[in-house]
Amino acid sequence: MNAQTPIPKAEAVTPVMAQFLEAKAAHPDALLFFRMGDFYELFFEDAEKAAAALALTLTKRGKHLGEDIPMAGVPVHAAEGYIARLIRQGYRVAVCEQVEDPAEAKKRGSKAVVRREVVRVVTPGTVTEEALLDARGANRLAAVAIRRGRAAVVAVEVSTGEVESLALDPAGLASALSALRPSEVLAADRLFADETAAHALKASGGVVQPMAAALSEPSAAEARARRLYGVETLDAFGAFEPAEISALGLIAAYLETTQAGRLPPLKPPRRAVEAAYMAIDPSTRAALEIDRAQAGGREGSLLACIDRTVSGPGARRLAERLARPLMDRAAIEARLDAVGWLAEHRALRRDLRTLLKGAPDMARALARLALGRGGPRDLEALGRGLEAAEQALALFASRPDPLSGPPALLESHLAALAPTADTARLKADLAAGLIEGPPHLARDGGFIRPGFRPELDEARRLRDHGRQAIVELEGRVQVASGVPLKARHNAVLGYFLETSAKQAEPLLKPPLNAQFIHRQTLANQVRFTTTELVELDAAIAQAGQRALAMELETFEALRAAAGASAAPLQAAAEALAELDCSAALAEWAEEARAVRPQVEDSTVFLVEGGRHPVVEAAVTREGQAFTPNDCRLDGSGDQAARLAIVTGPNMAGKSTFLRQNALLAVMAQAGSFVPARSLRLGLVDRLFSRVGAGDDLSRGRSTFMLEMIETAAILVQATDRSLVVLDEIGRGTATYDGLAIAWATAEGLYQTNRCRTLFATHYHELAELEARLDRVCNLSMKASEWNGDLVFLHEAVPGAADRSYGVQVAKLAGVPPAVVARAWEVLDRLESEGVGKARLEDLPLFAVPPVALAAEPSPLERELARIEPDELTPRQALDELYRLKGLLL
Numbered sequence: 001m002n003a004q005t006p007i008p009k010a011e012a013v014t015p016v017m018a019q020f021l022e023a024k025a026a027h028p029d030a031l032l033f034f035r036m037g038d039f040y041e042l043f044f045e046d047a048e049k050a051a052a053a054l055a056l057t058l059t060k061r062g063k064h065l066g067e068d069i070p071m072a073g074v075p076v077h078a079a080e081g082y083i084a085r086l087i088r089q090g091y092r093v094a095v096c097e098q099v100e101d102p103a104e105a106k107k108r109g110s111k112a113v114v115r116r117e118v119v120r121v122v123t124p125g126t127v128t129e130e131a132l133l134d135a136r137g138a139n140r141l142a143a144v145a146i147r148r149g150r151a152a153v154v155a156v157e158v159s160t161g162e163v164e165s166l167a168l169d170p171a172g173l174a175s176a177l178s179a180l181r182p183s184e185v186l187a188a189d190r191l192f193a194d195e196t197a198a199h200a201l202k203a204s205g206g207v208v209q210p211m212a213a214a215l216s217e218p219s220a221a222e223a224r225a226r227r228l229y230g231v232e233t234l235d236a237f238g239a240f241e242p243a244e245i246s247a248l249g250l251i252a253a254y255l256e257t258t259q260a261g262r263l264p265p266l267k268p269p270r271r272a273v274e275a276a277y278m279a280i281d282p283s284t285r286a287a288l289e290i291d292r293a294q295a296g297g298r299e300g301s302l303l304a305c306i307d308r309t310v311s312g313p314g315a316r317r318l319a320e321r322l323a324r325p326l327m328d329r330a331a332i333e334a335r336l337d338a339v340g341w342l343a344e345h346r347a348l349r350r351d352l353r354t355l356l357k358g359a360p361d362m363a364r365a366l367a368r369l370a371l372g373r374g375g376p377r378d379l380e381a382l383g384r385g386l387e388a389a390e391q392a393l394a395l396f397a398s399r400p401d402p403l404s405g406p407p408a409l410l411e412s413h414l415a416a417l418a419p420t421a422d423t424a425r426l427k428a429d430l431a432a433g434l435i436e437g438p439p440h441l442a443r444d445g446g447f448i449r450p451g452f453r454p455e456l457d458e459a460r461r462l463r464d465h466g467r468q469a470i471v472e473l474e475g476r477v478q479v480a481s482g483v484p485l486k487a488r489h490n491a492v493l494g495y496f497l498e499t500s501a502k503q504a505e506p507l508l509k510p511p512l513n514a515q516f517i518h519r520q521t522l523a524n525q526v527r528f529t530t531t532e533l534v535e536l537d538a539a540i541a542q543a544g545q546r547a548l549a550m551e552l553e554t555f556e557a558l559r560a561a562a563g564a565s566a567a568p569l570q571a572a573a574e575a576l577a578e579l580d581c582s583a584a585l586a587e588w589a590e591e592a593r594a595v596r597p598q599v600e601d602s603t604v605f606l607v608e609g610g611r612h613p614v615v616e617a618a619v620t621r622e623g624q625a626f627t628p629n630d631c632r633l634d635g636s637g638d639q640a641a642r643l644a645i646v647t648g649p650n651m652a653g654k655s656t657f658l659r660q661n662a663l664l665a666v667m668a669q670a671g672s673f674v675p676a677r678s679l680r681l682g683l684v685d686r687l688f689s690r691v692g693a694g695d696d697l698s699r700g701r702s703t704f705m706l707e708m709i710e711t712a713a714i715l716v717q718a719t720d721r722s723l724v725v726l727d728e729i730g731r732g733t734a735t736y737d738g739l740a741i742a743w744a745t746a747e748g749l750y751q752t753n754r755c756r757t758l759f760a761t762h763y764h765e766l767a768e769l770e771a772r773l774d775r776v777c778n779l780s781m782k783a784s785e786w787n788g789d790l791v792f793l794h795e796a797v798p799g800a801a802d803r804s805y806g807v808q809v810a811k812l813a814g815v816p817p818a819v820v821a822r823a824w825e826v827l828d829r830l831e832s833e834g835v836g837k838a839r840l841e842d843l844p845l846f847a848v849p850p851v852a853l854a855a856e857p858s859p860l861e862r863e864l865a866r867i868e869p870d871e872l873t874p875r876q877a878l879d880e881l882y883r884l885k886g887l888l889l
C-alpha cells in the first residue's frame, strides 16, 4: 500500500523535520514511525492514514511552509500492537529510532539533534514478533521470477529460517503460489505485464510488492543471494535455474532494505521440483476448502476439522502437509508408517502430546534472537525446548515394547532431538542463568538468576545495600534534625530527602543548612540532600548500572551461544513439530475411525465407505448419520470405469460425494489416514475440482466466463494420472449451449486427457454416454418420494437418476405453494411434449472426431519462449529474428 507523503523541500525546516524528511524519502511507501522520546510520531499523510486505520487522534505539530503539520502518535511501549494492526491492514511500517544518547548529541552543541535512523521496515512477510504472527500458521515472504521461459518461486519463512526454491513452468505459478500462501510476494514490476504471472500473483492472497526489475537481473541477483548466505558461490546449494537466482535476488534485496542490514539466519534453500507435489490450482484449493473455507477463515476447512496438533509449530507442519500432498510414494509411506506406529502406541502418544503441549516455539524464538529482536523469554524458550526434546527422547526410550521400534521417519526425528555437546552446555547455562518467567525484553535487566555470576551478585548487593543504607540515613537525619524527613527517588534528582514546606524552615537556616543542601521547592514540599546521600546515590546508581551492564553482557553471551548452535536447535525444533504433526494425525485417525490408504503407482481409485470429514462432523452435530459411499474409478479402465457421470436431485449429496473423493486423494498423499473403510489410490499428479464458482467481477469476468476458464485449464492440463471432479459444468448459460459444453467436456476428458473423472450434472442426457462408451459408468444419488415429499438417502448407487426433483426441492426450500403448483404444470407440459427427448436426438454426438486438446507447443513456440528480450543486444535480437524465420522454412 502506498503512503506517498508529499515531500516538502528541505530548506527552511527545523533540523528534526529535516531528519524526518530524509528518512521518509528513503521509505516513501511505508508509514514512518518517527521516534520522539517516549512516542513514535507520524506526520503528514502518514499521520492521516494511521489515524484512520488505528482510530488515533489526529493533531498538529508546528507548521511547515506555512501549513499545519498533521501528526498522530503512539506510545513506544504500546507500539507493537499498533504496528500489528497496520500490518494486518496491508501497510508497511518503517521504524525510525533514536540511535544515540541525547547526552551524546548535546556534546555536539546545545542545538544538536539526536541522530535517528530507520532500523527496520516491518512488512507482512518479514515480521517475527509473537504478537504479529499466527502461532499456528506459516508466515512466508515469496518472490516470483520468470527467465528464459521458466518460472521460479522462492519462499522464505523469516520467523523460522526456512527457505524453499521451486523451478517450474509459468503455467504452474498459480498452483505453486497458492500452496505456499505467502503473506507477501515480491515480483519485478515488469512481470505484471505477463497475464499468467499477474493472475498468479493476485491469486496468491498475499500483499504484492513490485520491485525494480534491475534487482532481478542475473548478476546483481546472484551477488545479493551470495551475500545473503555469506558464501562465495551458490554452487553448494545445487544448480539453480536463472529464474530461481532472480527470485532469490529479490528476496535478498528486500531483506537487506527491510532489516536494515541485519540478515536473518536462513537455512540453505530446499530445492523442490514441481513434480514432487500434487498440483492443486487455486480454484481447486478453494473449492475443496482444504485449509480455508470458502467463507474465508480456517473454520469449516478440512485442516480445521482434522487438526489435533497441540503446538504452533506442529500446526504449521500439518497445514504444510495438507497444502502440498506428495508424489513420492516412498515419502508418503514413510509418513504413513509414522502415523500408523503412533496410532498403535496410544500410551506413548498420549504422553508425547502432553509433553508437546507445553513446548515452546523454538524456531521462532531462535530467529528473533538472531535478528536482535529477541529477549530473555526467547532464551528461556530455547531452554524449555531442549528440555522437551530430551523428555521426548526419554519417552521413546522407555516404551515397554522395545522390539517394535519406531519406523525410519520417527527414528530420524529422534536422532535430531539428541543433544550435542553445545546444546547440552547451552541448556545447562540457560537453566542456571535465567530466572523463572523472565521478561520479554532484556533492556531493564532483572532476569539473571542469583549465583550465576558472582560479580553480578556483588553489584546487585552493593546496589541493594545502598538502598538499605539510605533507609538508615533517613532514620538518623530525622533524629538529628528533629524534622520528619522522608527519603525518596526520582529520575531527575536521584535520591533526596523531602519534608513539608512548613517543617522545612529549620533546615533552611543555620546551623542545619550547613548539612542539608536545598535542591527544590514545590508547592507543598521542599527537597534536600546531604553529602552522604549524594555519595550513596552515586554508589547505588553506579552499582545498578554495573549490574545492568553485566546482565546485558550475559544475555549477549547466551544469545551468541544459541546462535552458534542454530543448526542443531533448528533441527530439534523441526523434529518436535514433525512429532506433534504425526501424533495429531494418529489421534485424529483413531477418533475418526480412519484407515491407512494403500498408495500405488497404478491409476486406480477404489474407495469403500468413504466419508467427507467436514460434512460428516456437521451432520453428526445435528444428530444425524453420515452415509458412507464407495467410489470406483480406474484410469486404465481395468477394474472400473474411468469416467463416472453422477446424477441425482439437488441436495442429494452430489457435491459432497465429489469433494470427499478429491479430499481422500489429498489426505492420502499428504501422508494421512483417510476417512473410509478402505482406499486404494494410484498416485494423483494433478487434482482439479470445479465445484461452483463465485463471480470475479473485480476482474470483469462473469460466473460463466470463470467456469469456462477453469474448464479450459483442466482440459489443457489434466493427464492420465490426474483426478478431476466436475460439478455442473455449463449450467450458467442457455440449456443447449450448456448441454453441448458439458457433453464435449466429458468426452474430451475421457478420450484425450484420459484422467479419472467424476462428473456431476443435471443434464440427464449425459447418462447416455454409459451406453456409448466402454469405460463410463453412471452413478446416482438415491432419493425417494414419500407422500409427495423428497427423502434424501445420500447414497451413491449405480445407474442414472430418472429425474431432477427440482420442483420438490423448491418446495422444501419454502417457495410459495402457488409458484410450486405452477411449476408442476409447466413441467408436466414440457415432459408430455417430449422436449427433452427431441433435444438429445438433435445433437451431433460423436459426429466429429475429438481433437487433440493438450497440443504440444510447436518448435517455433518453444524457441520463442526461450528468448529473453531484456538480455539481448539489438544486434542479437536481429540475429534471433532471422534464426526464427529460418525455422518456418
Ligand SMILES: Nc1ncnc2c1ncn2[C@@H]1O[C@H](COP(=O)(O)OP(=O)(O)OP(=O)(O)O)[C@@H](O)[C@H]1O
Pocket (backbone or CB within 6 Å): 615, 619, 625, 626, 627, 628, 629, 648, 649, 650, 651, 652, 653, 654, 655, 656, 657, 781, 794, 795
Ligand atoms: N453422504 C451423506 N450423508 C449424510 N448427509 C449428507 C451426505 N451428503 C450430503 N449430505 C447432506 O446433504 C446436504 C447437501 O449436499 P450437497 O451439497 O452435496 O448436495 P448436491 O446434490 O450437490 O446439491 P445441489 O445439486 O443442489 O448442489 C449437505 O449439506 C449435507 O447436509
